[in-house]
Amino acid sequence: MTEHRLYLKTAAICLIVGSVTAFVSRLAHGDLPAADPEAALRFIASHPFYAGVHLGALVGVVIAAAGFVALAGTLQQPAAVLLGRLGTASALVGSAVFATDFATDGRAGQTLAEAWQGASPTGQADLVDAARTVFTALQGPSVIAISLLWGLPLVLFGRALALAGYPTWLGWSGMVVGAVTFAAALAQFLRPSLFPGVLLYGLLVSLALLWGAALGIALWYRARHVGAVSGTPPAAAAA
Numbered sequence: 001m002t003e004h005r006l007y008l009k010t011a012a013i014c015l016i017v018g019s020v021t022a023f024v025s026r027l028a029h030g031d032l033p034a035a036d037p038e039a040a041l042r043f044i045a046s047h048p049f050y051a052g053v054h055l056g057a058l059v060g061v062v063i064a065a066a067g068f069v070a071l072a073g074t075l076q077q078p079a080a081v082l083l084g085r086l087g088t089a090s091a092l093v094g095s096a097v098f099a100t101d102f103a104t105d106g107r108a109g110q111t112l113a114e115a116w117q118g119a120s121p122t123g124q125a126d127l128v129d130a131a132r133t134v135f136t137a138l139q140g141p142s143v144i145a146i147s148l149l150w151g152l153p154l155v156l157f158g159r160a161l162a163l164a165g166y167p168t169w170l171g172w173s174g175m176v177v178g179a180v181t182f183a184a185a186l187a188q189f190l191r192p193s194l195f196p197g198v199l200l201y202g203l204l205v206s207l208a209l210l211w212g213a214a215l216g217i218a219l220w221y222r223a224r225h226v227g228a229v230s231g232t233p234p235a236a237a238a239a
Helices: 003-029 036-044 050-072 080-118 121-163 168-190 197-225 234-238
Strands: none
Touching: 003 050, 003 197, 036 080, 036 121, 050 080, 050 121, 050 197, 080 121, 080 234, 121 197, 168 197
16 A cells, blocks of 8 residues: 555545544534523533543544544645645644533533532532533633634635545535634634524534545545545546
């Protein structure tokens, strides 16, 4: 196996496994009513594996980020190389912010919910205030993580893929989903009440993760059907 194909297959496996793991974990997380701290604590207290789904999402994001690193190593067209490096930088920073956000949410949320369940009415009120502080503090990191992890990298890698001869639909769909996600995340940062959060955290993030899995499948196909030269379309490789 050539080095180029090894990188392609590594990127494919990481993007498929990472995206699917993060998607399933976020689906299992459910819609936390963070705007109502008491309802959020009740939600977490009844969740069978709240901290665990956060850990699953973290693992998925780290694996997917490794896929972007490997993908960037396959690009050779000068502009695509630059875009790949910028996309990798954004994904790695986004992964770090996401890890901080989700680790704090998963561990602190479950701890507060467990304490709230066994507290007196006065103690429960204090814990609700504490939860409000935690959830408010996490609003900023959560949307910044989305913008840097599932917004900007899709725009940059989408364009890089188009330059490297990948299917047109793959590049443009990445750019569109990434641009909308990036803009929506920044809008939520500036004005949290501008639109329902489920559109960003649910719909757009899910589309970004599905695109990541589709990219992984495309990379696996490319690794099997093209030559060792990066950016060579299947038709040219077969000629």
